Amino acid sequence: MINTTATIAGVKFKNPIVMASGTFGFGREYGKFYDVSMLGGISGKGLTLNPKAGNPGVRVYETASGLLNSVGLENPGVEAFLAKELPYWETLDTARIVNLGGNTLQDYVRGAELIQEDANARKASGRKAVDMIELNISCPNVKEGGIAFGVKTVAAKEVVRAVRKATKLPLAVKLSPNAEDIAEMAQMCEAEGADAVSLINTISGMKIDVRRRRSVFNNLYAGLSGPAIKPIALRMVHQVATRVSIPVIGMGGITSATDVIEFIMAGATVVQVGTYNFMNLRAGSELVEQLQQFMLEENIMSLGEIRGIV
Template identity: 70%
Template sequence: MISLACEIAGVKLNNPFIMASGTYGFGKEYSAYCDLNKLGGISGKGLTLHPKAGNKGTRIFETASGMLNSVGLENPGIEAFLAHELDEMVRWNTAVLINLGGGTIGDYVEGAALISEDNRIRRLDNRRGADMIELNISCPNVKEGGLAFGVETETARQVVREVRRATDMPLIVKLSPNAQDIRAMAVMCEEEGADGISLINTFSAMKIDIKRRRSVFDNLYAGLSGPAIKPIALRMVHQAAKAVSIPVIGMGGIVTAEDAVEFIMAGAAAVQVGTANFMNLRVGEELADDLYRYMEAEKIASLEEIRGII
C-alpha cells in the first residue's frame, strides 16, 4: 500500500500538496477545473483585519521562469471572510489554512482572536472551522517605517509571541526569504510556540519598461515567484528543517512531483504550490497523481521513508 498522507500540527492531509496563499483564491474559483478533494490543503488569500483594495496599476508580470506580482493583499477582511467564504472552503475534504497578515502587532492579534473565536463557536455547533492559521510575517510593519516583521528575528518574535497567546489553533508561521538569518528565525518560531513554519515567501524584485522609462509596477518592486527561485528556496527549507523539530512546509517554484520530492528530501513535511496554479488549473490534482506514480516506481510506501534524508 502506498500512502501520500501526511500530518501538520495534528491536522491530517490527504497528500503533501497545499495550494499557496494568493494563488488559489478561497478554493471555489478552481473547483470547476480541479477536484479539490484530491488536494492536501488550501491556504486562502491573505487576510487582514480590515478590507484592502490592493495595489493600483500593473499587478502581474511574467518573467523568465517565473512571475512578478504586486497585488497588494487585496482581500475582503477577516469578518467578511468568516461570514461569507469559510463555509464554502470547509465543504471540501482538504485542510483549510487561513493566511493572516497585518500592519501592526495589534492587527495580527485582533485578527487571530477573531478567527479563533469563530472556530470555537463552530466547534460548539458541531460545524467545521479552519484547521490552521498561517501567520504571514512578511507584511510591512507600518509603525516601524515599513520594515517587514519577518526580517529581524527579535522583531518577528514579538508578533509570533503575541499571536500565540491570542489563539489555541495550530499556528504556522510563514517566513520571508529576506530574513537576516533563516535558521535563527525558524528556531525563534519554535521557541515561541509555533506548531510549524512555512517558507519561503516571494523575493523582492523589479522589472523596468524601457519604452516608458519607468518601473512596470507603481510600487517599483514586486514579488518574484516560480521555478526561478526554486534552488534558493530549497536551500532555505533545508536549513530551516535542520534547525527545528516542528514541521516545515516548503514552497518556491514547485511545478512537478519531482520538485516536491526534492523539498521532502530536504526535510519538508508538506509543500505549497503557487505560481504553477496559473500555468495549469489542475496542477494540484495532477501533482498528487504523479507523486503516487513516482512512489510506486521507486517502491516507496510512505513519504516518511524519504523525508529529510539529505
C-alpha cells in the same frame, strides 16, 4: 499501499500537496476544473483584519521562469471571509489554512482572536472550522518605517508571541527569504510556540519598462515567484529543517512531482504550490496523481521513508 499522508500539530493532510496563499483564492474557481477536496490542503487568500483594495497599476508581470506580483494583499478582511467564504470551506474534505497578515501588532492579534472565536462557535455546533493559521510576517510594519516584521527577528518575535497567546489553533509562521538569518528566525518561531514554519515567501525583484523609463510597478519592486526561485527555496528549506524540530512547509517554484519529492527529501513535511496554478489550472490534481505514480515507480511506500534524507 502507498501512504501519502502527513500530520502537522494534529492536522491531517491526505497528501503533501497544499495550495499556496494568494494563488488559489479560496478554491471556488479552481473547483470548476477538478475536485479540490483531493488536495492535502488549501492556504487561502491572504487576509488582513480590515478589507484591502490592493495596489493600483500593474499587479503581475511574467518574467523568465517566474512571475512578479505586486497585488498588495487585496482581500475582503477577516470578518467577511468568516461570513462568506468559510461556509464554502466547510463543504471541502481538505485541510483549511487561513493566511493572516497585518500592518500592526494589534491587527495580527485581533485577526487571530476573531478566527479563534469563530472556530470555537463552529466546533460547539458540530461544524467544520479553520484547521490552522499561517501567520504571514512579511507584511509591512508601519510602526517600523515599512520594514517587514519578517526581516528582523526581534520584531517577528513580538508578533509570533502575541498571536500564539491569541489562538489555540495550530500556528504556522510564513518566513521571508529576506530575513537576516532565516534559520535563526525559524528557531525563534519554534521557541515562541509555533507549530510549524512555512517558507519561502516571494523574493524581491524588479522589472523596468525601458520605453516608459520607469518601473513596471507603481511600488517599484515586486515579489518574484515560480521555477526561477526553486533552488534558493530548496536550499533555505533544507537549512531550516536541519535547525528546528517542528514541521517545515516548503514552497517555491514547484511544478512537478519530482519537485515535491526534492522538498520532502530536504526536510519538508508538506509543500505548497503557487505560481504553477497560473501555468496549469489543473496543477493540484495532476501533482497528486504524479506523486502517487512516482512513489510506485520508486517503490516508496511512505513519504516518511525519504523525508529529510538529504
